[in-house]
Amino acid sequence: MQLMSSEAPEFRLEDFLPYRLSVAANRVSRRFADRYGAAFGLSIPEWRVMAVLGRFGRLPAREITARTAMDKVKVSRAVRQLEGRGFLERAADAADARLHWLALSEAGQGAHAAIVPMAREMEAEVVQGLTAEELALLHAALGRIAERFPGEGVD
Template identity: 55%
Template sequence: MKPKATVPADFALEEFLPYRLSVAANRTSRLFARRYSEEFGLSIPEWRVLAVVGRFGGLSASAVVERTAMDKVKVSRAVRALLARGLLAREGDAEDRRVQRLAMTAEGRAVHARILPLARGLEAELLAGTSVADRAALHRLLDALDRRLTEMGAGPGAEGPD
């Protein structure tokens, strides 16, 4: 007996943009994670936190949440794990004593520096066979989607599942 369709026949999930973006992002993250998790022992959220702190430095955990669009709980767990491993350290904010900023330790910087070539290599592999014009168009479209998401209330810091 054939299962009954639960959605209208004119709705093709595999063509629905939010679904496609989610699947592509999840597959990309898992592929990259396989490349760094074994050698460096980092989870996907831990790598994202390390990457953001490495790029922007001196961020509070809430600023990491905004920049990564990850759930606060995932960021908190990742920060705790990175602090425990000595890859991140907390520093007080000179202007606001209530704020704790995250900074990479020397070991954190070393791990970050070793992972970056893997990240760049994966990006090159993903984009192999695409033209410079297609890459530029992809970046323009992603920027446009990001602007539109912000206009719709789903910008940086918006709550929701990640």
């Protein structure tokens, strides 16, 4: 191997996009988990399940996995927690005994209504300091990345 006058530039981890993406995402997730946990005793998977049920009303677990980008094991465990806490109710499907329809209970709806404003506040914190242009681009870029990197139940 010959020494060239112009070598490849050294690799800078701190400028490596996948690394930066991971650091930013994990820090935000950590902060959010702390807050959901402190305020409502919920984990992020549990909150995601509540979020989609709050929006769609009744869903079978299979639909929750699709709409939360979590795998079915994670959903199954989050559902069990939420059921134990009285935040959701499960009903067997009349026609297909494999299906369980899941829906927020009264208490779950109350919790959902309380959490949503907090989630919006936290999102505002993340976005704070970004220009509208940056925000739009960030959303677009995240969408493209998620498309280009599909994942079954990948979070």
